[in-house]
Amino acid sequence: MRIATLLLASLAAANPANPIWASELPKLSFQHHDWELACDNTRTCRAAGYHAEEGRNRPLSVLLERRAGPSQAFDVKLRLGDADDGIDLPATLAMQVDGRALGTVELKGEESIGSLSASQAQALLRAVAGAGKVSWRAGGLTWSLSGKGASAVLLKMDEFQGRLGTPGAAMRKGGRPEQDVLPPLPAPVVTAASVPAGELAPLGKEEERILLATLRKTAGNEDCGDLEAIATGESKFAYAPLTSTTMLVSARCWRGAYNEGHGYWVANRKPPFAPALVTQSGTDYDKGVIGASHKGRGIGDCWGHDEWVWDGRRFVHTASGTTGMCRGIAAGGGWSLPTLVSRRPAAGAK
Template identity: 50%
Template sequence: MSASILQGFLMRQIMAFILLAVAGTTHAEAIKGLRFVHHDWTLACDNTRTCRAAGYQKEMSDNQPVSLLLTRKAGPGEKTSAKLMLGQYEEIAVPEHLRLHINGSDHGTLSVADGDWTLSMAQTNALLAALSRNSRIVIIGSDGRHWTLSDLGAKAVLLKMDEFQGRLGSPGALVRKGNRSESSVLAALPAPTVVLAQLPPTRTKDIGLAQSPVLRAALQAATAADDCAGLSAEGSPLSRQPQPLTITRLSKDKLLASILCWRGAYNEGNGYWVINDKAPYRPILVTTSGSDDAGNTINAASKGRGLGDCWWTASWGWNGVRFVQTAEATTGLCRLVAAGGAWELPTRVTEVR
């Protein structure tokens, strides 16, 4: 993939990560998730209206890596839970105890179980109050080490969380409290169920379609050139020849066509299309960022940077008629907290059967 094509693709991925989409409807299928990033904090709300906010140490600082995760389900009266992760991208000795200090005041020892540090409700409430204004939040280990959590961006993130969950102006709002009845807060929604279809065997003639120039031309016509250089008859930096197609039967008249579309410094993406099993093929693009598939499922995963401390993931499932997105998430900001990322921050959740 050329530098300009790769740059264009990555920019589209970054924009997708921070895209805000809130739909005012009561059906879980129609609720879109929200992702928002401001300074040292990020927010992800999923289609059940559960929200997760993560804060970190200041970017480009000498502070030791640390991250705090706030989780709140939708609905009246729901509380916010909080847990902490110390930077562990590089192996560290974990202190025996951690204490929370806010603006110089000691708020007690954090609880720990199975390596997870959790805040009590009193500690969480004190922290939430501090995050709505300028505050100094420090985690002090029993060995004397300090981890400083940035408050920069927290107020905007918490305000966005309240807005998504319909809490603005209510007593339970995190930032902008008011007297609006708590019963008016938006209710939680169930995760939609996706039932995967069983696939019939792929036929010999299906496999032969991989050599069809008519099919390749149809895929090219349905896909932006920048999104899938592997389809090009002129070849690409992937190789000096077009990439080979793979064909899998989905149903009595539908097939799945796939091809390696692009390759970057530390990521690559496969394209997947649902097509008719004979011309006209009428391809419907599922994604050009796929990593692997099992026929009735497609998975995607890509690093935010080569260090692998932040990821984007997604998946789709074949329900017998079309591919439905079953999951989408990131692991938070790239702050060297943990290999593979500190948290799972979904914007799309489903129950797959």
């Protein structure tokens, strides 16, 4: 239950070290039956639909991406589950809506992803918004898309992007001017600061005792149960330099069946340490970047990801998202469904 909660909440979306930066940005995550929605802070939305989970349906997923702003069309992609009874995935699929032929979809690349034409995308939208049946066929096999939950997800997307009542709305079309649709927002630019290489030597026993006691008393660390393992010697702190006076302290906070989360704190190198929590769900750190990556279930077909970047003063939450539902689409997940995105200038850029 803990991992599922983390995944649905985009893991560490609440970042005590910089709460205002992330919390004031518009974003949305929503799931209903066989469909889900992720809208990021630029107001781009991505809806993913899947095969019906009940019954013996071949795994597939569609991704409907729509950027913010007036007169934006849907970009619709199709992906078949790559672990489907050990069959070789076809290169071309025949598309049908309510039994009516709608041309073919070519699957390309190592991931075998197909792009729907504008007319195919519109037919799919009309079908799943109502009670239509959408399927693809090849080699005597059929892959069927569930429409259960689609109308609720598309309605949420329209609402988030300010499209309700406009001609371009997916669900509730109307005569409100298309120019009333909310505009796109720029992705925040985060400039990463350089950090010294390597790790810091462990603190002395007395300083480490003070640090541990401080962390135990600091609000927000109540869920870091494995801090107690530091005191017994079962676990250890790790230290990385950030500036000449500050460091990044890390320690395991919790462990599950196939995931674990580490706490990361920005602290002074000497007492008083004044630790500031970044996350309790981190999984790796490298050169000023903290990452968090967790499976939604043991076979690893669904993941949640987060990232924090050191800007010289604090760790900024720069990315958050999942790979979609646990539906057996692909090892590592079927899609990228971000709710938080940012831009980092290239090295040397001004």
